[in-house]
Amino acid sequence: MDWNQAYLDRNTPWDKGVASPVIVELLPEIPMDAKIVVPGCGTGNDINAILHRNPALVIGFDIAPEAISHLNARFASNPIVKPLLGDFLQCGPDYKASVDVVVEHTCFCAIPVAMRPAYAKTCASILRPGGKLIGAFYWMPRDTDDMSVGPPFQTSEAELLEHFSRYFTLDTRVATVGFPERLGREFRVVMTRRPDTNDEASLRSV
Template sequence: MTDWDGRWRAGETPWDKGEAAPPLLEALEDAENGPFLRSARVLVPGCGSGHDVRALARVGAEVTGLDLSAKAIEVARGIKSVGGESYVCANLFDWQSEPFDAVWEHTCFCAIDPSDRGDYAEAVAGLIRPGGRLIGVFYLDPKDPDGGPPHGARKEEIARHLEPWFTLERGSVPTRAFPSRVGREWLATFVRCDGDRRVAVD
């Protein structure tokens, strides 16, 4: 298991690009997800220093950033607040809260061990209200497919883990990305449902 707090304390955080994920900015301009997120209560798991959290708060969302690294949360809290954001140090797999309208996924799914992806799907489903959304950018193609993190995934695998609780609304390759991730990501929107549903992947 990766010692995320140790990595943060050592300053070994190459995944922290110093700004919000470009696909998030794309989602915020989307005709459907943009208005939804701007008025939503949003959870950002694996938030790190909070770049995505602040981008969401800046447009009006009520955002909670969650990270299991105490140092990451310390860094995030040390940056000037821009809106209604807050931060919690906890493990996604055993943290409980009132359901959120949405979860923004970026780097959490690809950071956990692939064997934990089913638990991730169940944990996230438990934190989103029925009709809410899991909107995320999933890393499909890491430079080192046999290493990790980040751990890559296929669209079909992502859908298979999420399908007991979510319906895929749409997915596409984001038009915006960090240079090293161009063509390697999938920007997808899943809708939380009440019962078991099948997800079709194009």
């Protein structure tokens, strides 16, 4: 998937122009003054909603230069938002245990399935003990790879447990809010970083 080309072509059916209703519902999980990372943040619709929680800093990662230039323009006057061009999966060493909240929305389902252990490990690496990974995890596309339905790779509750439970306690339920075509097809997830797995040895064992 050439994400940058999709943004250049304005072929971005996942971008609804507003925050995910699931993320909006989860906003109270975000403490005020938090340092927040949004992986695969696209054009920043969720970041816009997150700003209502008066964060200290919101770092938006995206691998597509076109998405980052959109973010730079959109939040030019807001020093709280830091758009970063790059691979979220590489940011672990830079943010080690320093982040309060990671907000996931259609990034986990967009990376190749083989990279999911690295995604979980990166979230675990950057979150402080007790920090939270909250989000909407897309789980059940219809029997199609039609991108207007949603991003490419589905998941399951069992898979979320497999990848994340070594680092997090999980509260996973089927979201009762959502964009109409995704309703009933997303998990609303709150994960809390366990303090007992915050050592290099366990992180290396992935």
